[in-house]
Each structure stands twice: as C-alpha cells, then as structure tokens.
Amino acid sequence: MLYAILCYHDEDMVGSWSKEHDTEVMQKLSVVQEKLAKQGRLGPVARLLPTTAATTLRKDDPPLVLDGPFAETKEQLLGFYVVDCKNLDEALDVARDLGKANPGGTYEIRPVGVFRPGSVEQ
Amino acid sequence: MTDTAWIDAALTSARPQAVGALLRYFRNLDTAEEAFQNACLRALKSWPQNGPPRDPAAWLIMVGRNVAIDDIRRTKKQEPLPDDDQAISDIDDAEDEIAERLDGSHYRDDILRLLFICCHKDLPATQQIALALRIVSGLSVKQIARAFLVSEAAMEQRITRAKTRVADAKVPFETPGAVERSERLVSVAAMIYLIFNEGYSASGDTAEIRSPLCEEAIRLARLLLRLFQSEPEIMGLTALLLLQHARAAARFDADGQVILLEDQDRSLWNQKLIAEGLALIDKAMRHRRSGPYQVQSAIAALHARAEKPEDTDWAQIDLLYGALEIMQPSPVVTLNRAVAVSKVRGAEAALEMIEPLAPRLSNYFHYFGVRGAFLMQLGRNEEARVAFDRAIALANTTAEAAHIRMHIDRLMRDSQPSKAKAK
Numbered sequence: 001m002l003y004a005i006l007c008y009h010d011e012d013m014v015g016s017w018s019k020e021h022d023t024e025v026m027q028k029l030s031v032v033q034e035k036l037a038k039q040g041r042l043g044p045v046a047r048l049l050p051t052t053a054a055t056t057l058r059k060d061d062p063p064l065v066l067d068g069p070f071a072e073t074k075e076q077l078l079g080f081y082v083v084d085c086k087n088l089d090e091a092l093d094v095a096r097d098l099g100k101a102n103p104g105g106t107y108e109i110r111p112v113g114v115f116r117p118g119s120v121e122q
Numbered sequence: 123m124t125d126t127a128w129i130d131a132a133l134t135s136a137r138p139q140a141v142g143a144l145l146r147y148f149r150n151l152d153t154a155e156e157a158f159q160n161a162c163l164r165a166l167k168s169w170p171q172n173g174p175p176r177d178p179a180a181w182l183i184m185v186g187r188n189v190a191i192d193d194i195r196r197t198k199k200q201e202p203l204p205d206d207d208q209a210i211s212d213i214d215d216a217e218d219e220i221a222e223r224l225d226g227s228h229y230r231d232d233i234l235r236l237l238f239i240c241c242h243k244d245l246p247a248t249q250q251i252a253l254a255l256r257i258v259s260g261l262s263v264k265q266i267a268r269a270f271l272v273s274e275a276a277m278e279q280r281i282t283r284a285k286t287r288v289a290d291a292k293v294p295f296e297t298p299g300a301v302e303r304s305e306r307l308v309s310v311a312a313m314i315y316l317i318f319n320e321g322y323s324a325s326g327d328t329a330e331i332r333s334p335l336c337e338e339a340i341r342l343a344r345l346l347l348r349l350f351q352s353e354p355e356i357m358g359l360t361a362l363l364l365l366q367h368a369r370a371a372a373r374f375d376a377d378g379q380v381i382l383l384e385d386q387d388r389s390l391w392n393q394k395l396i397a398e399g400l401a402l403i404d405k406a407m408r409h410r411r412s413g414p415y416q417v418q419s420a421i422a423a424l425h426a427r428a429e430k431p432e433d434t435d436w437a438q439i440d441l442l443y444g445a446l447e448i449m450q451p452s453p454v455v456t457l458n459r460a461v462a463v464s465k466v467r468g469a470e471a472a473l474e475m476i477e478p479l480a481p482r483l484s485n486y487f488h489y490f491g492v493r494g495a496f497l498m499q500l501g502r503n504e505e506a507r508v509a510f511d512r513a514i515a516l517a518n519t520t521a522e523a524a525h526i527r528m529h530i531d532r533l534m535r536d537s538q539p540s541k542a543k544a545k
Contacts, residue, residue: 012348013178052344068351068352103128104174
C-alpha cells in the first residue's frame with residue numbers, strides 16, 4: 001500500500017532556520033530517504049516553495065483564482081513523501097524516523113487511492 | 123535537532139507578531155521589547171522541559187504581558203498612594219480588554235505597525251534600517267554593528283537615538299483604515315528594499331559579513347507578503363530581492379573583485395531562489411496593476427532567464443526601463459536604460475542618451491563607469507580614460523575602483539602594441 005506522508009510545519013519557523021541548520025536537517029532526512037530508496041519503497045518526494053508563492057483556484061463557476069495557500073493555518077503544507085508500506089504501523093514507523101531527523105511540526109499519513117508515477121524529470 | 127536550535131528559530135519567527143501585540147497592549151516600545159525579552163527568558167527555561175507550546179507567539183505574548191504587568195504593579199506598590207490605586211485599577215481595566223487586544227486577528231496590523239514605526243520620515247535611512255533589524259528582526263546590536271561595519275557603541279547610540287525619535291512621534295494605535303494601511307505598506311516596502319540594498323551594495327571583502335542583511339530583507343518581504351497576499355507590488359518586491367540575491371555567489375571573485383553580470387558563472391546562481399522569484403512575478407502579473415517593484419523584478423527576471431549572456435532579451439529590458447522611467451523618473455533609471463540601449467542600438471545611441479544626465483550625475487560613480495565603457499566601445503580611448511579616472515575618484519569601495527582600473531589596464535594594453543610596432 002502506498003502512503004502519502006504530508007509534512008506540515010510553521011513556515012515562519014522553518015524560514016527562520018539558519019542555512020547551516022537547514023542543510024543539517026536535509027542531510028539527516030536524506031539518510032532516512034536513502035534507506036527507503038534502497039528497499040525500493042520510496043516514491044516521489046517534494047519540498048514546496050513558500051506559501052507566498054502559492055495560488056489557489058476555487059472551483060466555483062466560474063473558477064475563482066486567489067493569491068496564497070488554500071487555508072490560513074498555523075502550520076502549512078511544506079512538502080510530502082510517497083512511501084510503500086505494508087500497513088499503517090509501518091507508515092507510522094517511517095514518519096517517526098523522519099520526525100527524529102526533523103523534529104517539530106506534524107505529519108499527516110494518508111493512504112494513497114490513485115497513484116500515477118508520471119514521467120517528469122527534475 | 124538541539125534544543126537551542128528550534129527554540130532560537132521559534133523565538134525569531136514569533137518575534138514580529140509578539141512584539142507587535144505587546145506594543146499594541148503597552149503602547150511603549152521599550153516596555154514591549156522588555157516584556158518580550160522576559161518572555162523569551164522564561165521560554166528558554168520552560169520549553170526544553172515541557173516541549174514547545176502549540177502557538178509560540180501566543181505563549182510569548184501572554185507570558186510577556188503577565189511579567190510586565192507584575193513589574194508595573196511592583197514598581198507602583200513602592201510609590202506612595204494615591205497613585206497606587208489608580209494604577210491598579212488602570213491595569214484591571216486593561217485586563218478586561220485583553221481578550222480584544224490580544225486577539226490574533228490584529229496580527230497583520232500589529233506587524234505592519236511595528237515595521238512602520240521603524241520607517242518614520244524623520245529618521246535617516248541608516249537609522250530606519252538599524253531600528254528595524256533591532257526591533258523587528260531581533261538582531262543583536264553587535265550583529266547589526268558588524269553588518270554596518272561600525273563599532274558596537276556607535277550602533278548602540280544610533281539605535282537609542284532612533285528609538286527616542288520614534289517614541290516622540292506618536293504612532294496611532296487604532297486599527298488603520300484602508301488608505302492608511304496601504305500608505306504604511308508603501309513605506310515599509312521601501313524600508314525593506316533599503317535593508318536589502320545595504321547588504322547588496324557591499325564590496326567583495328565585506329559581502330560575506332553583510333549578506334545577512336539581504337537574507338533578513340527577504341525574510342521580512344516574505345513576512346509582509348504573507349500578511350498581504352494579494353498585493354502585486356509586494357510580490358514584485360519579494361521577487362526582486364530573491365532574483366538579485368540568487369546571484370550572490372557569483373558576484374565577486376576569490377579576491378573580492380566585482381564580476382559583471384555578463385561575466386558571471388551562471389551555474390553559481392541559486393536556482394531555487396530564481397524559481398521562487400519567477401513564480402511571484404507570474405502571480406503579480408495576473409493582477410494587471412503594474413508598479414516599480416514589479417517592473418524591476420521583471421528586468422531581473424530577464425537576466426535570470428538567460429542561460430548565457432547573449433541570450434539576454436535586451437530589447438525587452440529597454441522597454442521595461444522605459445516603463446520605469448515613466449513611473450519613477452530618475453537619471454539613474456535612464457542610465458540603466460542606456461546600458462540596454464547600447465546592446466540593442468549601439469554605444470553611440472546610448473552615449474547620446476546619457477549626455478543630458480551629466481549635470482545631475484556629476485558625482486555618481488556609475489555614470490562615469492558606464493560612460494567610459496561606451497566611449498571605449500566606440501574606440502574613443504582618450505575620452506574613456508578621462509571618464510574612468512573620474513569614476514575611480516568617485517568609487518565607493520575598493521572593489522569598484524579595482525574594477526575600473528581593470529578597464530584602464532585594458533585601454534593601456536590596446537594602445538601598447540601599436541607603439542611597440544612603431545619601434
């Protein structure tokens with residue numbers, strides 16, 4: 001089963017990290033990612049640009065385009081992983097590992113319904 | 123992550139909102155800052171044991187408020203009656219209002235007010251910047267002094283003076299109306315741009331020390347944009363800063379010499395910052411309400427989009443500078459436009475364009491640098507030499523002077539071989 005691990009955190013706080021700290025966190029996260037990748041369990045991973053770069057389309061008729069993220073919340077969606085896990089427990093283990101590498105904020109773990117790996121190259 | 127790292131990040135990010143709210147509550151900058159400092163001290167004790175609070179800013183505001191009120195009570199107790207009763211009943215009244223005053227919905231105007239206080243018209247630019255870095259960003263006096271290349275004592279004095287002036291200025295604490303809010307936004311945007319330029323105009327040997335100013339300006343611009351999501355000029359400002367800063371690693375060589383845009387190693391440009399800047403320009407364009415920051419960011423974007431210098435769309439840059447000349451007429455804008463014109467229509471046309479600027483830019487380093495370069499392209503080496511000499515005399519930094527000297531050396535070299543042949 002594929003699980004999406006959606007990463008929420010206070011964007012202001014992440015934006016206040018020093019460059020060194022940001023690099024350190026990314027390095028620690030890449031260790032966890034490497035492990036999953038070697039097991040063939042790691043799907044797409046994305047770190048999103050700040051919510052100030054976001055645009056929202058409300059699917060009214062006609063659709064309404066708004067500046068900014070979908071909702072103003074204390075913690076913002078900053079990125080996501082797709083990971084192959086046997087069950088929720090295993091997905092939670094992965095999230096815990098990621099959380100150890102990058103404490104603070106929240107992960108939302110959601111089973112993936114439809115998945116198309118796509119073909120975009122970075 | 124170590125405790126101190128996340129606490130530092132949490133305190134820094136909560137600072138504008140917390141100090142802004144405390145300022146609205148106490149209506150005094152020193153009290154607000156002190157209350158915040160005290161709240162931070164408590165956070166350093168409490169958070170490692172109890173974990174981070176759900177909402178660090180709210181925690182700091184509540185604790186800061188309570189500590190400050192206790193302090194006021196204590197001081198008042200030591201004073202003789204009847205002031206005592208009066209003060210306490212004032213505080214009780216104030217506490218009744220707390221739900222309203224500390225209501226999170228004020229946070230936009232709180233932060234805007236805090237920034238706006240720093241850009242008071244009577245304050246010279248350097249004091250505005252220093253004050254904003256101290257009060258809003260929470261940089262230490264030592265850090266600010268270092269970035270400004272002055273002594274800590276001098277910076278302390280500058281900030282104290284600025285604070286006194288601001289305290290006398292009586293900034294209104296009522297929620298601003300729409301017109302006032304947008305006026306504040308314009309001043310604050312200008313100040314953020316100043317902070318950025320202070321860091322950006324550093325020379326090679328100080329670039330590293332001063333680049334935190336650029337980073338801080340970007341953080342403040344993003345903060346402002348998050349508060350005012352639909353302001354195309356704030357998108358433009360943020361994009362401009364991101365696109366300029368993206369080139370930071372390529373702007374100086376190992377010896378601290380300036381590397382011109384066309385000679386820069388473009389693989390050193392920060393693609394993530396460029397992507398963010400371009401995304402913001404896309405968003406801003408949709409509003410069809412152009413402005414100077416948007417035009418400048420569009421110019422920066424044309425440079426950022428060019429993989430090689432010869433891919434640069436100079437004709438478009440010429441048009442954009444033309445638009446900027448109408449929005450913000452200034453000889454410096456025309457001078458910049460002339461550089462684009464020289465690429466599109468040649469140095470002759472460009473030189474013609476800048477001749478009338480001479481009286482107004484007679485003390486401007488870049489005027490003579492650009493003029494010398496045009497003359498050199500036209501083979502008028504003697505005149506170029508005169509312009510370059512003048513530029514060196516006006517150079518603000520050693521890197522600027524060194525860069526012009528390089529041109530002069532090239533002129534010398536070009537004239538040397540013919541002499542050699544003559545012998």
